[in-house]
Amino acid sequence: MSNMSIVGEIPDTLSKLTQFRIFNLSSNTLNGTIPSEIWRMQNMEVLDLHSNSLSGRIPGDCCKLENLSLLLLDDNHLSGPIPENLVQLQFPFIFLNLSSNQLTGKIPSPFEMGRFQWSFLSNPSLCSSNHFGNLPPCTRLHLKMLVIILLVFGSAILICTRLIGLTKIKAFFSKEKDDAPSPQWKLTAFQAIDYDIQDILCNLIDTNLVGSGGSGKVYKICLGNRNGGVIAVKQIWSSSGELEHDVLEKQFQAEIEILGSIRHANIVKLLGFISSSESKLLIYEYMEHGSLYEWLHQKDDPTSTTRRLLNWPIRMSIAIDAARGLCYMHHSCSPAIAHRDVKSSNILLGPQFKAKIADFGLARSLLKAGEPESVSAVVGSFGYIAPEFGSSRKMNEKVDVYSFGVVLLELVTGRRANGGGGYENLAQWAWRQFHQDESIQLTNVIDADIRDPAYSREVQLVFKLGLICTGTNPSSRSSMKQVLQVLQR
Template identity: 50%
Template sequence: MAPRAKSPSIQASPSNIPPLICLLTLLLSSSLLPRSTSQSTSQEDEKQTLLKIKAGWGNPPALGSWSNSGARDHCNWAGILCTNGLVTKISLPTQNITGPIPPAICDLKNLSFLDLPYNDLSGPFPITLYNCSNLEYLDISQNLFVGEIPADIYRMSSRLTHLNLSSNNFTGEIPPSMGWLAALRSLRLHSNLFNRSFPAELGNLSALETLTLEWNPFTPARLPPEFGKLTKLSFLGMTRTNIFGEIPESFGNLVELEQLDLAWNALNGTIPGWIWELEKLKYLYLYANKFSGEINGTIRALNLVELDISKNQLTGSIPEDIGKLKNLSLLFMYYNRLSGEIPASIGLLPNMQDIRLFSNNLTGVLPPELGKHSPLWNFEVQWNSISGKLPEYLCAGKALTSLNVFDNNFTGEVPASLGDCSTLDNIQLYRNAFSGDFPAGIWSAVNLTTVLIHDNALSGTLPDELPWNITRVEMQNNRFTGKIPSTAKNLAVFKASNNLFSGEIPATLVGISRLQMLSLGRNQISGSIPPAVSAWTSLNVLNLSDNRLSGEIPAALGSLPVLTSLDLSGNQLSGEIPQAIGKLALNFLNLSSNQLSGEIPASLQNQAYDRSFLANPGLCSSSNSIKDLRTCGYRSKGSDKLSKGLLVLFLVLGAAFLSAVVAIGYSMVREHRRRKMDGDDLDSWKLTSFHALDFTEHNVVPKLTESNSIGSGGSGRVYRVVLRDRAEEIVAVKKIWNNRKMDAKLAKEFQAEVEILGSIRHANIVKLLCCIANDDSKLLVYEYMENGSLNQWLHMFQRTEDGQERSNPLDWPTRLGIAIGAARGLCYMHHDCSPPIVHRDVKSSNILLDAGFGAKIADFGLARMLAKGGEPESVSVIAGSFGYMAPECGRLRKVNQKVDVFSFGVVLLELVTGRRANEGGEDECLAEWAWRYYEEGGGLIDIIDEEIRDPLLYLAEMEVVFRLGLFCTAKMPSSRPSMKEVLQVLAKCDKRLGPQSTPHGQFDAAPLLQNQKG
């Protein structure tokens, strides 16, 4: 190595002293002082910058520690992390920070980590962050940002590795230039309002490991083959992104995938065989698509933990290879067309917890060792054609909570081992051919709430006291004997008709105030009906027919407030029918085949009950409307007969003449209206559009016919109109008649709805396309919502009395998605509209559902624009719907956004419990009932809607939503959260947002929602 040259020396002579001093001064200032004076100056600058940022956010209380007072170093302030005394990290989640991000934040030149989720930050995308040149991590999710992502987002820091913009209100398209942020490893854009496209250029992000696009209303598109270049991707989430077509073959290159979520889309074709060869794949969600064909390919994805391919059109058999997936804990294949036997190897899987194979065409017998080797807690194979016996080991893991095997061909006895299953909550074995004694130990399960075993050949007896929290027992059409239980505090439904029960009705049974249905017909029950039945305040149906009951009918039955069906026929009851029975609003009444006497109550003497009193020789009627009964005080004088006959004749002739006149007049009016509606006077209609339309009033008005009517309400009728006879072009038309009796009220509602819906745009608010009006009526033309209203799905599309399904029930993930969508719509109205909008009639029937069960707020007839944000508006009338109205609506007649929060809270309670808003019992609405139940310490599992009762899988989320519903329905408006806060809690509940969410059954509700009192 060559010797290093010596540096020239500096001679200290009188002539060069000044340059020497200058040089020393320069060296001291540039090399020695930065470690003290200069650094101190920089730190002071950063401190002042932080104070400027705090002021820009309005000095929120959460930043109280950011202060000049005291000697506390700014690196110790809340949310601040420093490296070598300089700020490198700001982390302030859930601090109620409002407003935009201050530009001064990028004066912190060393800032690399900015974490601001779950706040109230607003405004457009913060382009000021372009100046943060060292930024590596940015999370501004769960805020209120709006507008489009700028096309020049590529100007963000080239070091950026993590970008989370999820759960805001960003719209438009995802810019193609986002694909130029080459360092990105995590990109989260889910739960926004992107309504155009997602770019194929995202496939250029070769370092990307996480990509979430789910829950956005993108323009329908195919999956870009370019995404197959993301070879480092471990998580891809695209639930509800409007993708269709087949999965590209290029996706087979995504060999690092651990979670693939393409659920709730319109993907079709077969499931590609390469999916089963992704060796690192743990979570596969392809449910609610249109996949068809068989499940082909050798399964080498041996790390699979959860497999959900339900709600498709898959055929063929369940692959035997599934028995090789030793880590599999969740297997969902329900609502398909699968056939053949369930592979026996599934019963050997050591981690299996939840199996749902219902609604297929499966045959054969169940795996004999099912449950023996795993902690199985939920098993559902209903609606198949499976035969043989139930496996002996279903509860061997001491975890079985729910067993649903109804509507199959099972035979033999129910395994005695289930009698030792203390964890059992829900058992549904109905409509099979089970025989023998039902295991008595099942009635001792401490958490038992539901037993549906009807339509079998089971025998045995019931304990004198049913489990304290059991709510529903249906065991009709079996061979049970013995006495009726005397105690069941929370029992709501007890159906035990067509058995061999004997003895008397226990007096304590009539003290169950929550009982809604009691059916004990066709048994051998004797004695009298206990007189103290007034405690049955929730009873809707009472059937004691075809027994051996005697004595009189208790007059207290006539005081039951919600009784609609009463059947006491086929007994030995005597005495008169209590007059109070006539006060009931009965849909069904049968007192036939008894020994009743006296005159039938006057209110029951009509044709609606003409078959209700047969075979009671002692009964009489003063009306001729009841057949086969003698007339009370009957006299045989001919003159009386003649005068009565003439009177009847004159009355009949007069009524016929009057009916003819009315019919002719009505026909003329109807013809006049028909001629106008059919186009004879179409020129009188005026169309006002709010969107670009490709139809006119000529396509709409003539089709407002009775056959196209789909509903009606207090202000008019709703029609389903197919435009130009093309099924894909459908609109909903709400017609409001402008008759003189409703002029002022309807005109105000009409004007409100047009003004509001014509001016706002949001993916979760129903789109008003146009208004069509003439002198007689006004028409509002909306986008058509294929799945109707939430009210229909919760309260109308349920099982009929004979057990037939009217429609598939809404599962919990769908309900939660509906709640989130509706909350987004209301959040937009309350927080993003200027002035804010109060709906004033939020209810489940005004939450409409599109083809993918996306929720949209509808019916703004009662909405009001607030003159000033947050200030209540005085209204002249009480508006809203019973059960949904906030208490202040009837007391103060002042409304602000909190009345909508109350109503939405009732909807949340409906989603969890399945009850109607006015279904509380004891003169309570649902909100009052829920608060009372909560304050009395009732368990959540008892009140969850039976259609969604999956305790270990979703119980924690249901508890959060239930408690959020309580929080929203607090009596004091100031105690209720804002819709923005409601949306944040609901979004946190959604476990479909990727790895940042907690595992099933591990959701921690406490940080989100503390105990709230009304």
């Protein structure tokens, strides 16, 4: 029952639905608290209540659902601490998302591991024991006691006062030295530039923040008349955990090595990078129209104040641009490059909606084009991940073809990649619609914004191409060169 504009509170009679395994009320306007009766549905495996206006605490009774493997409560107004007994669920195999709420307190220690690093984002009052997910550290009890003792003794206050005074004096006399860029920062440019490290560092402020994700923040920096341009700077999260640090370092190196060595009109341009022992900054050309995801799906956001529309010719042009970028990576680079995280939010739009492929943190050079290679872990984004990852962990450039097929289906249907409904993703939903009506005269499948008879045949062709690209067998999918040829006809 997702995306049905349901209002009001969740009824407390749910305990009678004892046989339900999947319960999905996401993307509605539900309010009130989560009724305790919902935790009596003993057979439930999936509980999806994200994107509502639910408030109150997460009941501790949730641990009673022994079969629960997917719990999505993100994008609500839930408050209070995370129940400690939440780890009694199918930990560590449960998929959990509590982001974009108002939760407080410490994240239970068992959840401070890599697979949960995106599960608690955008909860300003959460803390962790070791900077997990870039959250602030929790204040320990003995430190509080130490502060109280220091405040009691006047001598300690005097010492603190003197230290503060000495610090200010030192800062005053070393001001001129501080005006120069810190020697620990190093700027590496891939082309001639008219700005320096200080121009970047001084503008990493909240008013310039345009995006934030699991791996970092993105800032829009206007360089002024002297520099005459605008750039985008991605700050990679600093992490104290050794495992997380290694993962982010590998993604940073992959982005530098790949984007620093290739040039194509439909691949976002990496202008340079700044690095230190504490942080990494990637400098890109600024794409003024944001991402394709924002244009396709912002209209579904109830908090959005504007309705942004893309007509079919612009969508077709974006598809062709993105296909050109991927075709270059697969067929013109030696060795071939697999992006491994193709999605609408990684397709950026510039002037005249010219599209470019971005975010190469997961990209990987292939030893031999077309030959599958083993990977150690599933990478990518939910809804875009090729099904072969779930069984063999083998990959080649066909994983990008599958993900691009999902993007084509997004362009045609206007649906999100994970918005098939129920337990389906978009690709599964589209294939089911096709099997129900193979003539593809599916008016209701097409996004209402592009139901123009003048483009009906072309829209249906792209829908079919999206289905071919999302076939479950990698060998049945077209190559990106073939996909581009079809789109350009």
